[in-house]
Amino acid sequence: MFSIEQITYKNIISVSKLTIHEKEITCIVGESGSGKTTLLRMLNHLISPDQGRITFQNQDLMDIDPIELRRKVVMLPQTPVIFQGTLRDNLEIGLRFSDKSSPSEKELAETLKRVKLQKDLDENAQNLSGGEKQRLALGRILLMEPEVLLLDEPSSALDDETESLIIQTFVDYAKEHSKTLIMVTHSKALAKNFADRILQVRGGEVHEWNH
Amino acid sequence: MNGIIDLSILQVLSAYIFIAVLMIILRVRGIAREKEVLISSIRMTLQLILVGYVLVYLFESMNPFLTLLVLLVMESFAIYNIIQRSKSPLSKELKNIVALSMVLGTLTSLLFFLFVVIQISPWYDPQYFIPIAGMLIGNSMTGISLGVNRLLDGMKDQKTLVEAALMLGATPKEAAKEVVDSAFDSAILPTINAMVGMGIVFLPGMMTGQILSGVSPVTAIAYQIAIMLGIVGSVSLTVILFVQLGYKSFFNDRAQLKTD
Numbered sequence: 001m002f003s004i005e006q007i008t009y010k011n012i013i014s015v016s017k018l019t020i021h022e023k024e025i026t027c028i029v030g031e032s033g034s035g036k037t038t039l040l041r042m043l044n045h046l047i048s049p050d051q052g053r054i055t056f057q058n059q060d061l062m063d064i065d066p067i068e069l070r071r072k073v074v075m076l077p078q079t080p081v082i083f084q085g086t087l088r089d090n091l092e093i094g095l096r097f098s099d100k101s102s103p104s105e106k107e108l109a110e111t112l113k114r115v116k117l118q119k120d121l122d123e124n125a126q127n128l129s130g131g132e133k134q135r136l137a138l139g140r141i142l143l144m145e146p147e148v149l150l151l152d153e154p155s156s157a158l159d160d161e162t163e164s165l166i167i168q169t170f171v172d173y174a175k176e177h178s179k180t181l182i183m184v185t186h187s188k189a190l191a192k193n194f195a196d197r198i199l200q201v202r203g204g205e206v207h208e209w210n211h
Numbered sequence: 212m213n214g215i216i217d218l219s220i221l222q223v224l225s226a227y228i229f230i231a232v233l234m235i236i237l238r239v240r241g242i243a244r245e246k247e248v249l250i251s252s253i254r255m256t257l258q259l260i261l262v263g264y265v266l267v268y269l270f271e272s273m274n275p276f277l278t279l280l281v282l283l284v285m286e287s288f289a290i291y292n293i294i295q296r297s298k299s300p301l302s303k304e305l306k307n308i309v310a311l312s313m314v315l316g317t318l319t320s321l322l323f324f325l326f327v328v329i330q331i332s333p334w335y336d337p338q339y340f341i342p343i344a345g346m347l348i349g350n351s352m353t354g355i356s357l358g359v360n361r362l363l364d365g366m367k368d369q370k371t372l373v374e375a376a377l378m379l380g381a382t383p384k385e386a387a388k389e390v391v392d393s394a395f396d397s398a399i400l401p402t403i404n405a406m407v408g409m410g411i412v413f414l415p416g417m418m419t420g421q422i423l424s425g426v427s428p429v430t431a432i433a434y435q436i437a438i439m440l441g442i443v444g445s446v447s448l449t450v451i452l453f454v455q456l457g458y459k460s461f462f463n464d465r466a467q468l469k470t471d
Contacts, residue, residue, distance in 0.1 A: 044378055046467055066466040071380035081375035084389075097381035144379070 001148070001180055002043060007052030012038050015052075015206045018199070020182060025171055027191035028184045029209065030201035036184040037078065039201065040150050043182065044075035071098040075150040078184075080137035080157065082128070087112070087136060088121040094140045103143055114169050115139040116162060130157040138166060142173065148180040155185070167194055215424045227252075266341070275335035282344055286314055289352040297359050299367075304460040308453060309355060316449030317348050324441040346417065346438055347445040350402065354446040355453050358398035362454060365390035366461050374468055383462040391454045398450040402443055409439060 001022040008014040013035035020026050020043075028036050041047050042054060045066050054061045056069065074094070083093050091108055095101070103111075108121055115135040119128070125136060134157045141149060149170070155163035167183075171194050174181040185191055191198045200209040230252050237245050269277055290310045294301055301309070321344055325331050331339045366373065369390050376386035409415060410432075417438060421431035463469050 045465065046374065046377060047470075048465060048467065062465070067380060067382055070378060074380065075378040077371070077375055077378060079371065081371055083372065083376075093376075094379040097376055097379045097385055099380075141379070 001057065003055045003058075005053045007042070007049035007054060009035075009038055009042065009047065009049050011204070013201070013204050013206075015039070018206055020180070021197070022180050023174075023178050024196040025174060025181045025194055026183070027195035027198045028182065028201060028206075029186070029188055029191050029198060032186065034201040035204055036201050037152055039206070040075060040152050040182070040184055043148075044073055044150055045069050046075070071144075072146055073148040073150060074141050074144055074146040076137055076141055076152060076154060078152040078156060080130075080133040082125045082133050082136065085125060086122050087117075087119055087125050087128075090125045090136055091121075091140050091143055094144045098144060100144070107143065111139040111143050114142060114173075116165060131159065131162065134158060135162075135166065138170070142170075145177070146179070148182065149174065151181070151183040153184055153186065155187075155190070163190070164193070266337075269337045269341065273333075273335075273337065275333070278335040278337050278340050281337070281341055285344055285348050286317070289313055289317075289348050293352055293356050293359060296356050297363070299363050301359070301363075302460060305359075305457060308456045308460060309359065312449050312452035312456065313348075313351060313355060316452050317344075317351050317445050320441055320445035320448055321347050323444075324437070328437055328441065342417075343438065343441070347441060350442045351445045351449040354398045354402065354450045357401070358394045358450045358453050359457075361394035361397045362390065362457050365394055366458070370468065377466065377468070383459065383466050387458040387461070391458045394457075395450055395454050398454075399443075399447055402446045406439060406443065409435075415439070 002018075002020040004015050004018040004020075006016055028039065030036050038047070042049055043056075045061050045064075048062070056064060056073065061069065083090055088108060091111060092102055095103060105121075112119065112121070115138050117132060117135050117139065119132070125133070128136060134154070138151075138154060151170070154170070155167060158166060167190060170181060170183075173179065183191075183195075188198075198209040200207050230248065233248055234245055237243075237248065269281065290313050293309050293313070294306055324343060324347070325340060326334065329339060329343075334340075366387070373386045373390065377383070415435055418428075418431045418435040421434060422428050461469060
């Protein structure tokens with residue numbers, strides 16, 4: 001699905017060769033500051049490598065319309081971003097940004113349930129706690145049903161119990177709908193539990209991690 | 212209506228009593244502002260005397276090239292001033308956008324105002340051309356200045372929000388919409404407030420001047436209404452041009468936020 005060849009970005013990360021497979025759960029582990037997020041941002045085309053090539057479905061990222069790409073390869077930042085308005089507005093905004101039709105009430109309610117948020121859809125989203133905001137942001141991209149989900153530390157603001165529940169939801173979802181899931185995490189235990197394949201970023205380079 | 216009372220030099224000098232009073236207050240209270248007050252009142256006096264003679268010369272010579280030259284000087288000064296007044300340094304691209312929006316926005320409204328609203332003849336009549344150009348350019352300058360600061364601040368403070376929108380597949384236009392709208396809003400707000408207070412909270416300078424010089428208040432008001440609308444038009448046009456072109460300078464052609 002993604003194929004990376006000889007890329008470098010500033011002096012943060014360099015990858016000689018890496019393939020990320022379709023319909024797999026790939027976890028990226030490594031210490032903070034090792035360049036995990038940078039790698040994820042390159043896959044979402046928020047930044048481009050200084051040299052080298054990244055392809056998505058055998059097409060060079062530089063030849064793909066960046067907006068179209070991001071609508072297929074959606075990224076969730078580490079710090080959840082909440083837009084102005086209610087929970088409903090925040091769930092719908094991803095679909096609005098990507099020019100898709102609005103979800104039904106039923107879909108919205110189901111999404112809240114899936115991310116374990118027992119809140120009213122018309123509540124102001126700014127009043128949520130950190131963990132609740134993260135779950136709302138996760139719900140937002142679940143609704144978008146993208147081909148690839150890039151999650152940057154999706155559980156950093158969640159307690160352990162909610163963490164595995166939420167990650168399980170995403171893993172189940174990806175398996176069920178044949179989606180590709182790429183997840184940055186600091187927790188090797190989490191990676192071991194859920195990943196089909198684990199990549200370790202260390203010293204600015206990426207290696208397969210066999211557990 | 213009577214003409215205006217001519218002021219003799221002695222009468223004008225007597226008005227400097229106000230500055231003397233201010234200087235005494237500063238001295239007594241020990242506030243170290245005497246130098247600035249002195250310099251600024253001298254500057255004000257010299258600049259106005261100079262501009263007075265320049266205007267007399269321009270009005271008498273009735274030369275289209277001179278009128279255009281004045282316009283050029285005003286535009287350049289305004290653009291320079293906007294760039295100088297910006298709180299954080301502007302990229303070269305953004306400076307060009309400031310210049311382009313100022314010139315396009317003010318010229319369009321100026322031409323419309325002079326030739327459709329007032330219908331001056333000859334087209335370069337400095338008595339109308341210069342003061343009206345001054346008012347439109349001056350107000351648009353203030354508007355864009357506000358817009359520049361709000362756009363820069365907004366793109367900096369809301370960076371994560373803008374980027375999060377991009378991550379979800381938004382176009383740069385949608386991603387920056389909130390920042391752009393708020394920059395536009397804050398840039399035109401003072402002009403809109405000026406309309407609300409006009410005639411009650413304050414009598415605008417142009418109208419006061421015309422009334423003092425013996426023009427019927429009704430005519431003066433007609434002019435004031437027209438110029439106020441012209442200012443609104445010029446400010447909104449320059450500011451919308453600026454924010455619409457300006458936000459794009461923060462993104463590259465791969466719809467990525469530029470770093471630095």
